[in-house]
Amino acid sequence: MIPNSGFRKYVVIAGRRNVGKSSFLNTLIGQNVSIVSSTAGTTTDPVFKTMELNPVGPITFIDTPGLDDVGELGLKRIEKAKKVLYRADAGILIVDSKPSIFEENIVKIFTKLEIPFLIIINKTDILNDKVDEFEKSYKKFNAPILAVSSKQKTGFETIGIELNKIIPSDEEIPFLSDLITGGDLVILVVPIDLGAPKGRLIMPQVHAIREGLDSEALVLVVKERELRYAIENIGMKPKLVVTDSQSVMKVVSDVPKNVNLTTFSILESRYRGDLHYFIESVKTIESLKDGDEVIIMEGCTHRPLTEDIGRVKIPRWLINHTGASLEFKVWAGVDMPDFSDIENAKLIIHCGGCVMNRNSMMRRVRMFKRLGIPMTNYGVVISYLHGVLERAIKPLI
Ligand SMILES: Nc1nc2c(ncn2[C@@H]2O[C@H](COP(=O)(O)OP(=O)(O)OP(=O)(O)O)[C@@H](O)[C@H]2O)c(=O)[nH]1
Ligand SMILES: [Mg+2]
Structure with missing residues (x-):
């Protein structure tokens, strides 16, 4: 697995009221950032706290109001809590009992939003031998289960490791090397206009040259004005022409229809993002x-x-x-x-x-x-x- 990058991850802490979500966060980060009390509904707005947690790196934890809150205000709090769920890379479901309808619902939300999650049985100091029984009852959710006592600060050693296992790490995909093979001719169209940085090429252009060379392809770099001349005189059909997006209109008429043509931006879309979603959208x-x-x-x-x-x-x-x-x-x-x-x-x-x-x-x-x-x-x-x-x-x- 590729290690997670230095970009900050968001982990949302969810659960019913009074299960110890805020206590869990405070113990994990070693500071009292979120108010704890025995009154149900203590946390009324999501609380954000960033810390460095090995081996994940920087994580912003989001403590949420209990998702079983009641009354008009309670429902508003739930709505607020649900809104922060959308940005979560992972979730932590805190529990202190067997699964009730509320835990089932939270798991449903995580599953629907494709948020991987850990289940944490809190309050082991008072649950004693019930911990094993509870653990069994949560197996059906197919998520890693850990047991802690936020009060006694036990069971926290492996939380970072378990989180790191579930936080998605997207595999790198090639820029263009899968589109060409050794000996192919690749033409890169690089306009040198006012937008071009002085004395150098930009990253996608350099990336394409490097992957082309790694693939043992012949990489020809031209400005848009020389493209037609290159195609007509090189004596070899290009396997792929890659152009800057903004010159694509001019380039499209210079590249024969039977030659593959794409843009640096489209290659980047696939390399870095979800090309299919971008096209659909x-x-x-x-x-x-x-x-x-x-x-x-x-x-x-x-x-x-x-x-x-x-x-x-x-x-x-x-x-x-x-x-x-x-x-x-x-x-x-x-x-x-x-x-x-x-x-x-x-x-x-x-x-x-x-x-x-x-x-x-x-x-x-x-x-x-x-x-x-x-x-x-x-x-x-x-x-x-x-x-x-x-x-x-x-x-x-
Ligand atoms: N014995 C024991 N009590 C705990 C533990 N963790 C939390 N508590 C107690 O449980 C009560 C609720 O704790 P909170 O951390 O405020 O719970 P919460 O889930 O954030 O509650 P809301 O913000 O109201 O949704 C408090 O009285 C805590 O002292 C624990 O590990 N052991
Ligand atoms: Mg709280």
Whole structure:
């Protein structure tokens, strides 16, 4: 298994009221961050606390109100608690009894949202020999079961190890090496325009060159103006042409129909994210109407360029395409967005994520899938709006 990256993980602590969720968190992190009392319903809002837990790395634990809360306010608290569940990478279900309807429900939510979870039997200091009996009764949920006493601080040694086993770690997939073999010709079209950094190539371009070389392919790098000349004079049919998304319109007419053509962004979408979800989601564009919110999401907080692709060009193209007056919102950062940041979004358009790894991008994908919010990315949108998506994804699917 690939080790989890340095990106912070979110682990939600759930359970009925008074089972000791807050006590568990306080003992785990060795600080009193969450109020503990014998009154049911002590925790009323989710409490966030970040710590470094070996071997996982940084984790933000989220202590939640009991999911069996009652009354009008109680139901509101449950709704709030459920909202933080969407961003969780893993869950911890704290229990102090055999499974009741509430534990069954929490497990149902975890299962539905595909959140892997641990079951922790708390209060072993007073449960004594009932622990074994309870443990047996939770086996049916097929989750690792641990027993602790938050009060006596026992049983906490293996929690990090068990969490690390269940937190998803997405396997890396190739950039383009599976699309070519030794001796193939790969042409990379790299525009050197104002947006190109001075004196160097950008990561996806370097990545493609390196994987091409590793595959013993012949890698030819050209600007878009030299592409036709290269194809006509090289005396060999290229196996694959990869172009910058923004030049795809010009490039498409220069590459014969029987040659595979894709874009760096489409390769990145597959490498880092969920290309199939991005393609499915891009169709949402056709149903966007006046007032719909579209979120432009970026993986870092770079300083926007004047003709910024995410903030200027994509919004302009989208408005032209749909004829609708759409509401654009930019969300940028390395962390996971809050539910309130995205709850009204009809579509999320993510950047290529050059500073993100597959793990962190897939966590966002999972979150939006759970919420039923379509998510696509710059590369897929650009190809789609220029009418070349079908051709650009053909070599990959
Ligand atoms: N004996 C014993 N008591 C515990 C243990 N953990 C928690 N308690 C007690 O259980 C009661 C509830 O603890 P909390 O940590 O507030 O429980 P909670 O699940 O956060 O409760 P809510 O926030 O109301 O949902 C308190 O009186 C704690 O002292 C434990 O390991 N052993
Ligand atoms: Mg609490």
